[in-house]
Amino acid sequence: MQTIEVVIESPRATQAKYKYDPKQKIFILKRLLPLGMVFPYDFGFIPGTLGEDGDPLDALVLSEFASFTGAHLTCRIIGALKAVQGKEGKKAIRNDRYFCVPAGSITYSTIDTIDQLGKEHHKQIEEFFINYNKVDGKVFSCLGTVDAEKAFKMIRKGKE
Template identity: 50%
Template sequence: MEPITVIIETPKGSGLKYDYEPKLKCFKLNKVLPAGMVFPFDFGFIPGTIGGDGDPLDVIVLSEIATFAGCCMDCRIIGAMKANQTERDGSTMRNDRYLAVPEVSELFKEVRSLLQLPGDIVDQLESFFKNYNELAGKKFEVIERVEAKEAYLMIKK
C-alpha cells in the first residue's frame, strides 16, 4: 500500500483542539479540553477526502514524536475504528478514525497492523474518543476495528 498524506490539526500532548478552516486557509482554535485531558497522539486528516460527518477523514498518527498544527507527513495506514457519532441533537453519522504511522517513525517502523501495536493502545484510543465526545455532549461508539488493508480500501473508495 502506498503512503497516505496526513495533515496534522492537533499535536500530540495538546489540550487545545484545532480545526483547519478551508475558507480562511488557516488552523482555528476550536476547543479547550478539560484540565488533564490531552490528545494522546497527533490528530489530523487526509486531504481530498470526505467522511460521514462532511469533513475530511480523521487520522490518529501513532508515533514517538509530536509535530505541530499544519505539519504534513506521509503515513502508513495500519487500521481503523469504524464508528458512529451521535450529535447533541440526536442525529447519528459515521465518523471513523483511521490509525496510521509516519513513514519516518523509528519506534513504529515495523508496525503494519493493529495487531502489532504494543499493549492496549487501541483500547486507550477508543476510550479517549468516547470521553472526548461525551464531554462535548455527544456519543462515540466503535462498531468495528478493521486491519490495514480494509482501512486503506475504505480511504480509496
Template identity: 45%
Template sequence: MDNQTNNITVIVETPKGSGHKYEYSAETNQFKLKKLLPAGMVFPFDFGFIPNTIGGDGDPLDVLIISEVSTFPGCVIDCRLVGAFKVEQTSPEGTAYRNDRFLAVPVVSKFFSDLHDAAQLPHSLTDQIEAFFTNYSRLESKDFKLMERLGAEGAMELVEAGTIKQE
C-alpha cells in the same frame, strides 16, 4: 495514496500532548483554536486529517498518527495506514452518522518502522485510544459507538471510499 504500501498524506491539526483542539478552515486556509479540553485530558498522539477525502460527518477523514514525536498544526506527514475504528456517532440532536477514526504511523518513524497493521499494537493501547475518542465525543454531547476495529487493508478500503475524485 499508494495502494501497495497503504501510504497516505496527513495534515496535523492538533499535536500530541495538546490540551486544546485546533481545526483547519479551508475557507481561510488557517488553523483556528476550536476548544479547550478539561484539565488533564490531552491528545495521546498527533491528530489530523487526510486531504481530499470526506467522511460521514462532512469533514475530511480523521487520523491519529501513532508516533514517537509530536509535531505542530499544519505539519504534513507521509504516513502508512495501519488500521481504523469504524464508528457511528450520534449528534446531540440524535442524528446518527459515520465518523471513522484512522490510525497511521509516519513513514520516517524509527520506533514504529515494523508496524504495518493495527493488530500489531498492544491491545491496551487500542483500548486507551478508543477510550480517548469515547470521552472526547462525550465532551461534545455526542455518542461514540465502535462498530468494528479494522486492520490496514480494511482501513484503506474506507479511505478509498472517502476519497474525493480529482477532475
C-alpha cells in the same frame, strides 16, 4: 505498503483542538479539552477526502514524536477504528478514525496492524475518543477495527 498524506490539526500531548478552515486557509482553535485531557497522538485529517460528517476523514498518527499544527506527514496506514458519533437522541453518523504511522518513524516502524498495538493500548485509544466526544456533548460508539488493506479502500471511497 500504502501511504497517505495527513495534515495535523492537534499535536500529540496538546489540550487544544484545532480545526482547519479551508475558506480562510488557516487553523482555528475550536476548543480546549478539560484539564488533564490531552491528545494521545497527533490528530488530523486526510486531505482530499470527505466523510459522512462533511469533514475530511480523521487520522490518528502514532509516533514517538509530536509534530505541529499544519504539518504534512507521509504515513503508512495500519488500519481503522470504525465508529459512529452524534448528539444524544439524534441519528448517529459514521466517523471512522484511521490509524497510521509516519514513514520516518523508528519506534513504530515494525507496526503494520492495529492488532500489534495490543488490546490495552487499543482500548485506551477508544476510551480517549469516547471521552473526547462526551465532553462535546456527543456519543461515540466503536464498531470494531479493520486492517490496513480495508482501511485504504475506505479512504479511496472517501476520495470519490
